[in-house]
Amino acid sequence: MSDALFPVPRARVEIAPGAVHVPGWLDVDEQRRLVAACRDWARGPVPIRHTALPGGGRMSVQTVCLGWHWSPYRYTRTAVDVNDAPVAPFPDRLGDLGRRALVAAYDDPHAGDDYTPDTALINFYDGDARMGMHQDKDERSDAPIVSLSIGDACTFRFGNTESRGRPHRDVRLESGDLFVFGGPSRFAYHGVPKVFPGTADPASGMTRGRLNLTMRVTGLGG
């Protein structure tokens, strides 16, 4: 039976209360469109970069932001640690995608009604890039985080709200997967200990590396 004629809802997997993994949520056309848009955003007005850390190091991941610029550990309207350019606006169609994502993840037609993300962080992982366990806590809002993955698969480690340590669950995120964390899981520690090079399907638009886009509500207004 053809998927196109009889679309079947994707299975949702609840990883923790409020944290849901929806495998294969984006179809390949949506993945390709998003990759093309991310390539544009990566060029400027703020070029994608390895974020400098206060300790002197740099993140192995490369990041570019929309709506608000994130640098450790705050949001600003201009790229204070790059070229001081105003960041590209947060596009309406990403907000629409974010609202659809909540509907799918929480299996509730109204889950996205009041969701108005105003920033996106676009992360590119190549080579040995990874991301240590951290909380997304520079936002002044407890609205859910919507995370989309395209390209190489990775291990996404989803922990607890108390510490970087156990208990945690390792989830393999593949191209097109959606992961939402909100409610009691909104401030859970999470990270990406491993990316699996060469696992990307070129049909996704990514020939190498992993792209991750997270949408957030900063709660900063204006």
Ligand SMILES: O=C(O)CCC(=O)C(=O)O
């Ligand atoms: O790449 C991912 O899946 C997670 C990214 C992340 O946690 C972040 O940008 O804060």
Ligand SMILES: [Fe+2]
């Ligand atoms: Fe994060």
